[in-house]
Amino acid sequence: MLPNWLTEEYLQPRLRTYCKDDQLKVLKIWAKPATGKGENFVGVMTRIYVDYQLGDGSVQKKTFIVKQALPEDVPQAEVFFEYELYTREMDMYEFVLPKLKELLQEAGLDGKLTADAIAVDREYSTMILEDLAPYKFVNADRVKQLDLAHTKLTLEMLAKFHAASIILQQRHPELLTKCFFTHFFSRDKKAYSEVFTGLFRAFLRFINGQPNLKQTYGDKLEKLRTHIMEYGARVYDVGEGDLRTLNHGDCWTTNIMFQYDDAGDPQTVVAIDFQFSNCTSPTIDLHYFFTTSLKEEVRDKEPELVEHHYNALKANLEKFSYKGLFPTLEEYQLQFERRRFMSLMAHMFKPCMIYNGTEETSDFSSLYKDTTEGLRYQKSVYDSEAVIRSATKLLAILDGKGLLDLQ
Template sequence: MLPTWLTEEYLQPRLRAYYKDDGLKVLKIWAKPATGKGENFVGIMTRIHVDYQLGDGSEQKKSFIVKQALPEDVPQAKVFFEYDLYTREMDMYEFVLPKLKELLAEAGLVGKLTADAIAVDRQYSTMILEDLAPYKYVNADRVKMLDLAHTKLTVEMLAKFHAAAIILKQRHPELLTKCFSTHFFSRDKKAYTEVYLGIFKVFLKFINGHPNLKQSYGAKLEKLWPHIMEYGARVYDVAEGELQTLNHGDCWTTNIMFQYDEAGIPQTVVAIDFQFSNCTSPANDLHYFFTTSLREEVRNKEPELVEHHYNTLKANLERFSYQGMFPSLQEYQLQFERRRFMSLMAHLFKPFMIYNGSEETSDFSSLYKETPEGLRFQKSVYESEVVLRSATKLLAILDSKGLLDLQ
């Protein structure tokens, strides 16, 4: 359904400004939902089709993505409003991403970073974005997760984004307003505490349902449970001398899109969905991405992927003639290691991200609340060999590093 205010009269001046054509006339608009059920808990996405005539008389048909904030009466909306998610994403598309695009072009780092914003409307908490489908950008399979070729491309894209953002922070610090210091574990916010404590409890129930895992980790995880928000917050704290930049903040399979060649090999990648972007260590983006989106055999290549990100980031910054502080590889590896708790926090969402069963939900709270629908959904999501293998491996790593003990 089109919002009632999204009319030809509304869209015409915005398309004129975007295409720099004062003679452009919008002839017709119609719409389809842009995502399937359960694919987007944070906003409403609609694909609109627009017929318009250019100033020179020629006619065009194009599609755009309209992304709206959830209505305030939707239960999870209050969580997203408290964390400035909508303001933040509008700031990203209106101010930050266009500036990053400009900086990358200046350094000769070509290629698309994301979809352009045609219009950002704060009155309606709405963005009208370029539709990437006509450029043949598609999502990879979130259930199968990513192979090495997809992973390396994404790591390179993140290194490009992180490098441009380091320069942005130097030259235009005013663009990174206070909402960019907010994250899931912000100590002055409350709503995500319920989400994380709830979802950790679901994870604990799953661990306790497997005798071997319960014996090895059950008691430790029980003790850890009350402290996870503080440990999560520490992951985002950046010490003096550590690398800090703007992160994507939610980099996983569904928020990245690829273009492929005839042989089905991914050639380019773009990022979408920037409502969780925040200023912290780039290592957080890597932990989150590696944990949620990589196939097992690729996950095993973590040390070389961290090194690949480091080398690409360094090379990109050299193209900007960057003069600021930059860590040695060993220092960067330590900064990555210091944030390993992030992999546990990201893993709490992984079963839902790679779920392929028939139990559906469109309610975000079903991920963590003990309602009949929630309990059914959680049980179904955790009945997965992949999740069991992934959790077993992750807990062994975290335990061997002492991260399941109280800090």
């Protein structure tokens, strides 16, 4: 459904500005939902179809994506308002991303980073964005996860985003307002601690249902339970010698789109969904992406992947003639290592990200609340060989590094 305020009269001046055509005339608008049930917990996405006439008389038929904040009466909305997710994404599309695009072009790093914003409207908490489908950008399969080619391409895109944001911090620090220093584990916020403690409870129920895992890790995880928010916050803390960038903040399969060649190989990649973007170590984006989105055999190449991102980041910064602090590869690997606890926290979301069953939910709270629907949904997403394998491997790595012991 079209929001009632989204009329031809509303859209016309905004399209005129975007298309740089004062004679542009909107002829017709209609809409369809842009995402299926349960695909987007944070907002309402609608694809609008617009016929408009340009000043030269030619008629264009285009689609755009309208992204609206959840209505305030939806239970999970208060979580997102507390963390200023909507303000943050509007700031990203209106101010930050256009500036990053400009900086990348200046350094000769062309290629699309994300969809353009046609309009950002704070009164309605809405963004009208370019539709990437006509450019043949599509999502890879979140259940099958990403192979090495997709992974390396994504790391190169992140390295462009991170490099441009380091320059942005130097030249335009005023664009990175307070909301960009808020994250899942911010010590002065509350709502996500309910989310993560609930996700961790679901994880513990799963572990206790696996005799081997329970025997090996059950007690340690139980002791860890009351500390996860503080350990998560430490991961986001940036020390003196640490690299700090603007992170995507939610980099996983569904927030990345690829263009393919005729042979079906990925050629280009863009990121979407910037409501969790925040200023911290770029290695957090890596941990989150590696944990949630890679095929097992690709995940095993972790040192090579960290190095791939590091080299791309370094090469990009050289194009900007960057003179600031930059770690050696060894230091960067240590910065990545110090944030490994993030992989456990990212894994809390993984079961529903790779879920392929029939249990549907459109309510974000079903992921972490012990309601009847919540418990049924959690049991269903954890009932998977892929999740058992992934958790077994991850816990062995974390335990081997002493990260399941109290710090």
